[in-house]
Amino acid sequence: MQKKDKKQNTSQNNQRQEFDAAQWVPKTELGKLVKSGEIKNIDEILGSGKRILEPEIVDSLLKTESELLLIGQAKGKFGGGQRRVFRQTQKKTREGNKPKFATFAVVGDKNGHVGVGYGKSKETVPAREKAFAAAKLNMMVIRRGTGSWEDQSTEPHSIPFAVEGSCGSYRIKLMPAPKGKGLICDKEVAKILDMAGIQNVWSKSTGQTKNKLNVIKATMQALMRLNQVSVSDAHRNRLAIVEGSVAKSAISSQESENVLETAKEDSADKPKKVAKKSDKSTAVKQSADTEVKQDE
Incomplete structure (x- = not known):
């Protein structure tokens, strides 16, 4: 039964909630502006x-994916201690006994x-629907970049600098x-x-890492501090700092040019290497022929 419940939870997490904009009746001024089309970008x-x-509002402006986080723990003789989606x-x-179920959801x-x-x-x-709705209301912009000294990429695949949360x-x-x-951190x-x-x-x-509620809150605090640091234009260009969404074509344009240049250089160097190998082989053959003639 526990394995079956776990499969159901994972399948529910991967399903995206469908949104019908025609049936939505906004109640706030911001929602009315989004419904009328005056606001087309969530970054505004x-x-x-x-x-x-x-x-x-988030459903109409973003194509989001949602997932439930494992904050609970199973009880019982068999399967006890395993992580679960709901905390009971x-x-x-x-x-x-009057049970209550709590859960954490992430939407992005x-x-x-x-x-x-x-x-x-x-x-x-x-509880699951409340978590999804609260996650959409708490939507925030994440600042990304390439802050590692080991990396020379222009794609914002990481964070620009180190941040802490507690x-x-x-x-x-x-x-x-x-x-x-990759992501070298907690699951x-x-x-x-x-x-x-x-x-x-x-x-x-x-x-204490067992309390996943504190882990999630500390992580969100660290991500919020990324936006609180003031960055100069020079560092913004050097670290490829980006706030919000970025088109994939714009991200990979510079890297594609670099790849083409390196490919051309490699193709130009390969014939030279082949020629050197052929010269060495002919020299070895000539030396072997001279040795055979001397023996005769």
Whole structure:
């Protein structure tokens, strides 16, 4: 049963919630502007400091993906201790035990936007829906770049500089990593960074790591501090700092040119190497023929 429940949870996480813009009736002024088409980019809202009070605003402006984080723990003799999506608590009353379920959800477009939300209810489905809605309301812009001294890429695949976050006894430090290294961090932290569009990061954590709620909050605090640091134009160009979404074609244009140049250089060098090898082989053959003649 536990394996079946786990498969159902993972399948529900991977499913994207469908949004019908025609049936949406906005209640706020910001929602009406989005519905009328006056606001077409979510960066305009997040940059102005206005609060998003309707999750449908995010659904209409971004193609998001959602996933539930493993904050709970299974109980029982078989399978006890394994991580679960829902964190269950019980209240003792005269009528009996009254359980409640809590969960954390992460929503992002994997291109510079991510949000985390917490939901709690007497049943699992309402708790999950509350978490998804809260994550969309907490959507934020993530600053990305290439801050590793080992990397010379112009694609913003990592973070521009090291940042720290803390919650309770848990402390985490996120550091830029070169391209191809991956997300060297906790699994739940990696889910958040992946939804934000960050592909390579080093991390260092201290404190109590079993409490995943503190881990998630500390990670979001570190990501928020990326936007709080003032950066000069020189560093912005050198570290390829980008805020928000970036078109893939614009990202890879410079790298494609570099790849073509290196390919041309390699193709020009290959015939020279082949010629050197042929000269060596002919010299060896000539020396062998002279030795045979001397023996005769």
